[in-house]
Amino acid sequence: MREYAADWEALKATDPEVAEAIAGELERERTTLRLIASENYASPAVLAAVGSTLSDKYAEGYPGRRYYGGCRYVDVVEQLAIDRAKELFGAEHANVQPHSGATANMAVFGAFLQPRDPASTVLGMKLAHGGHLTHGSPVNVSGMWFNFIGYEVDRETEQLDMDRIRDQALAERPRVILAGYTAYPRTIDFEAFRQIADEVGALFWVDAAHFIGLVAGGAFPSPVPYADVVTFTTHKALRGPRGAMILCREEHAKAIDKAVFPMMQGGPIENNIAGKAVALNEAMTPAFRGYAERTVRDARALASGLADEGLRVVSGGTDSHLALVDVRPLGVDGKSAETLCDEVGITLNKNQIPYDPNPPSAPSGIRVGTPACSTLGMDEPEMREVAGIIGDVLLHPEDAGTKEKARAQVRDLMQRFPLYP
Numbered sequence: 001m002r003e004y005a006a007d008w009e010a011l012k013a014t015d016p017e018v019a020e021a022i023a024g025e026l027e028r029e030r031t032t033l034r035l036i037a038s039e040n041y042a043s044p045a046v047l048a049a050v051g052s053t054l055s056d057k058y059a060e061g062y063p064g065r066r067y068y069g070g071c072r073y074v075d076v077v078e079q080l081a082i083d084r085a086k087e088l089f090g091a092e093h094a095n096v097q098p099h100s101g102a103t104a105n106m107a108v109f110g111a112f113l114q115p116r117d118p119a120s121t122v123l124g125m126k127l128a129h130g131g132h133l134t135h136g137s138p139v140n141v142s143g144m145w146f147n148f149i150g151y152e153v154d155r156e157t158e159q160l161d162m163d164r165i166r167d168q169a170l171a172e173r174p175r176v177i178l179a180g181y182t183a184y185p186r187t188i189d190f191e192a193f194r195q196i197a198d199e200v201g202a203l204f205w206v207d208a209a210h211f212i213g214l215v216a217g218g219a220f221p222s223p224v225p226y227a228d229v230v231t232f233t234t235h236k237a238l239r240g241p242r243g244a245m246i247l248c249r250e251e252h253a254k255a256i257d258k259a260v261f262p263m264m265q266g267g268p269i270e271n272n273i274a275g276k277a278v279a280l281n282e283a284m285t286p287a288f289r290g291y292a293e294r295t296v297r298d299a300r301a302l303a304s305g306l307a308d309e310g311l312r313v314v315s316g317g318t319d320s321h322l323a324l325v326d327v328r329p330l331g332v333d334g335k336s337a338e339t340l341c342d343e344v345g346i347t348l349n350k351n352q353i354p355y356d357p358n359p360p361s362a363p364s365g366i367r368v369g370t371p372a373c374s375t376l377g378m379d380e381p382e383m384r385e386v387a388g389i390i391g392d393v394l395l396h397p398e399d400a401g402t403k404e405k406a407r408a409q410v411r412d413l414m415q416r417f418p419l420y421p
């Protein structure tokens, strides 16, 4: 057998312009610190699967039931991904075809709701409190076609208040209750959500995009025993290729599979599905458990380090891979904090905080996440170092010397924890 997969030399020879941009991005990744909570570094094995010739194959349908011939090997790969997802998460059914988190969520709408039907209501987190674009934003199809009602975090604790959510559910009688967010740092009480859903006869859906990698590694509670359906991306804390998956109870399996294909998608991206299978296999190892635990430990160390620098940690801490941090105590807003950190090689994003008095364009907070740092092996001492750098830079925004020193510290840190061979 002659084996063959992605060939960097061939790319450089045929298309130096694209090759140069890719090389530039790798150099950027190697020299800057990644604190974006939704980003990570896929392993060389995952990248090899994604860069493989499975990209060439059409396979509309599901393993054993395809609309194309020649699916013998893609069937093997897709079935491995399905079996591993079910085993890893203890799920009754898995669909591994969604191209992205947004498409996976569309499939949930397609399976359970009718567009422009006033009775098809979804109770989800208000976007300004940490919900996702696909959870009812007016510029997204979710908000254009479906009727979203928003719950909020408590003003004092900045955490979910299950009693208030229950009251809202009893008053609104939603068809679907949605948990799972983009900027909520604390544990989510999935059991309480399940009880509320049962009480009002709603379906319970968890969008686990951000934290599913922690669930895989045993560092965050699993929604799978409680939810009817769980959607998630594979490229965030789970550390796989770009893409998504849906887990559900057997009773919803047919509806979900039909909603993914043919309702929302055509041919599956089998090379990415191979990457998902590889990532799931990696997620079953003790090393991955270590990574997941370190990710949460790192987030806690980073949050408490930033608090020591004078910043205010929203909700007082974190139980996950991310922290939401109010930067106003240092006299800056989230937008300038993002820019200042970027100038010294730290990438993070500005973020609204709950009940933010400032506009989304210049919100009061930043979101920081540790999956990428943890993948590189960074631990609590490094997170304290990073918190110190961020504190210095935000406290002295005009000082060129501070920035010069911070840049050198970031480069040194990245040299001590090198990325990719």
Ligand SMILES: *Cc1c(COP(=O)(O)O)cnc(C)c1O
Binding pocket: 038, 099, 100, 101, 102, 103, 105, 132, 134, 180, 181, 182, 207, 208, 209, 210, 233, 243, 244
């Ligand atoms: C990232 C994310 C998504 C969307 O994923 P894409 O792959 O970018 O479409 C959906 N929901 C949540 C909660 C997310 O964090």
